Amino acid sequence: MQKKLQDYLGKYLGKEIKIIPGVPGQLTIEIPAEKIRATALVLRDEKDLDFAMLIDLCGVDYLHYGVAQWDTTTTTTEGFSRAVTEPKFDATNASNPRFAVVYNLLSLTHNWRLRLRVFLEASQLSIDSVVAVWPAANWFEREAFDLFGIQFKGHPDLRRILTDYCFIGHPLRKDFPLVGHNEMRYDATLGSCVYEKNLVKERVVVPKVIRDDNRYRSETD
């Protein structure tokens, strides 16, 4: 089944398309940002592909991808630092572009799923909207704009959707603190809502560690 889909993808999208096999039954293709509109149209309209439904669209921030807060390989000599002392990420993931937009597509006629990923540089954070291709993208793109600050060119109504009316920043970016920047309360004397700087200190109870010893692989691998 996956082989057939791969063949069709190669046939209609050209050989240069980057196909990344993942978990069995889930294909990912990567395309450059400028090709998104054309690719979306091919994926939807070619009867051999027929990805009529956009199931999901989301942004991803790869800033800290593969970067841990604790180094587990040198601990024998150096020991762990205390967890609650706010371990910061001192490195960033510089090898890849920072952002990505991921489209999860579904073909009802062929019963296929396909993941489409477009990497975006932080300096050029905009991509063509696919609302004209899949109307379902409307709110998903607004959400990605709200949470990551990705601009969707040609979107009919690109406003914030999930955060507050006068929210500043894009909360799902990795450099946005978990506790936020501002907090809001109702001031009875003023009779209105007041926004103040957040005084809560960010605290990491369990640091992020990466273990690469393959102990979770099953026997069949």
Added chain:
Amino acid sequence: MTTVIVPRLTKESGSMTQLKHYTLNFGPQHPAAHGVLRLILEMDGEIIRGIDTHIGLLHRSTEKLAESKLYNQSISYMDRLDYVSMMCNEHAYVMAIEQLAKIDVPIRARYIRVMFDEITRILNHLLWLGAHAIDIGAMSVFLYCFREREDLFDCYEAVSGARMHATYYRPGGVYRDLPDSMPQYRPSPYRSKKYLASLNEARSGSLLDFIEDFTRRFPACVDQYEGLLTDNRIWKQRTVDIGVVSPDKAIAWGFTGPMLRGSGVAWDLRRKQPYEVYNQLDFKIPLGKNGDCYDRYLVRIAEMRESNRIIQQCIRWLRENPGSVLANSHKVVPPKRAVMKEDMEALIHHFKLFSEGYCLPKGEAYVAIEQPKGEFGIYLISDGSNKPYRLKIRSAGFPHLAALNQLCCGHMLADVVAILSSLDIVFGEVDR
């Protein structure tokens, strides 16, 4: 209801100002808004010309929180997404972890999960039916639906200790096997002995006995709801030909679940992309024809009957096949407390699991299940660490609500309420 009516002035009438379009604010505190929905309705008389939907008033940034927590700590957040179909949300999340970690789930755990998924489906549809009916003006259905929901909550409680937010599914299976006894009502000065005995009659056996008793009673209950609604003239006047969705539109707008099947598209993940043991169970996929509110009502009613049948099949299987309900994988599943007292390895595993968690291999997975409202998907990216790198929750209600503007244009104000409640919206999952 916070109602702000702003009359629009039109120019064509010369010096006399004539009021034509109205902007009406609906919600966020409105009983028919199903939580915290704010609609700004553009109205021409009583006819809707456009809707600006404002969501996000229940946004709790579940996705951001999950990135800072160990994998297992986020299971309980899943309950709180769609707080009407709790275990189904957990199901998608633990399945995503299992797929990345390649954990095999014991077959008994799979049956238990399917049984509770279907119990959850009935729970969800009962709440939907009661709320939908009360929105349209049928009061008593709401009370009858909650009578049956109470029994199902007792099943949740018996198995997990919590009536709503169960955290019962775990990567590798379910937290524990089904209990052999049900909690019983205690004597109280406010209940007669006879009434107490009737309450406890079904609770004298195991949980499976209790659920089986429920599945025997339940079809008659559905008949009762149908007797009140299906051929009711007022009900049909309020729902037939209201909010019609054509199959093409439903697909383009990303509709799933009963919203898609109500329009006649035969798409159900339990059948098309079967997970757990759905391919071994016998059930039908009910379909609508016209895609209006009435067909969606019929589809959900029929789904309750089918879920009831699935539960009965699961009960039969579970009675005959005892076995383990959690995978035997010490790296992901915590060891039993009794084992920890004697086994050093088990103690270490326990310590590492609760202090550091487990690391999933690098990779990403999109796992979707047929939740009562539609396709609920978890897109999980792991960078090899002990926390999810990115967790995207694809909720079923989000694209449904996004199409509200197109669904309501041209209808009357009262139809907005009927269409909105036929979407089966829960803000926990829309706003996340």
